Amino acid sequence: MGLNKEVIKPILAGFGITARRLKHKKVTVSYPEQLREQYPRTRWRHFLARYENGLEKCIGCSLCAGACPARCIYVEAAENTDEARFSPGERYATRYEINMIRCIFCGYCQEACPTGAIVLRKNFELADYKRESFVYTKEMLLEKYPGESDEPYVGRYQKKDKKEPAGSTKP
Ligand code: SF4
């Protein structure tokens, strides 16, 4: 067992690997200051979308809940009236909840929805401290204005107001 073979050569070989890697493009991303570019079909946070005129796309049909393999969507529906209209159809969702702890982000709810109401977007910073915070209510999911969910995702820590919680619109 020579010192040269057992110690010096392996150390030099290790430094050689490091030296060769220095020529490569750096892949480290300085999160949270920088965000890695996500694939176009990335699916993370859910939103309930609105039409251009502000009406809700959701008609409370529960097809998303039926398609969900994790059984984490709960919908209660009611009839629209001329005095109180929330969606263009006969019905709307009075209550809509997703248990995000159970969600596996498969996107089946998005595929099943006949009106394109429930959509998954790129907001991936969804961590929180309390279990209750992971039950997203209709108020949390519904776009604050039409097209909000289509806007490019701005990281939680890149916002001017750093107190803004996860998911860009989560109250
Ligand atoms: S993404 Fe999949 S698991 Fe999550 S709510 Fe939709 S259907 Fe259910």
Ligand code: SF4
């Ligand atoms: S999100 Fe779509 S599938 Fe789910 S209840 Fe609303 S309209 Fe129906």
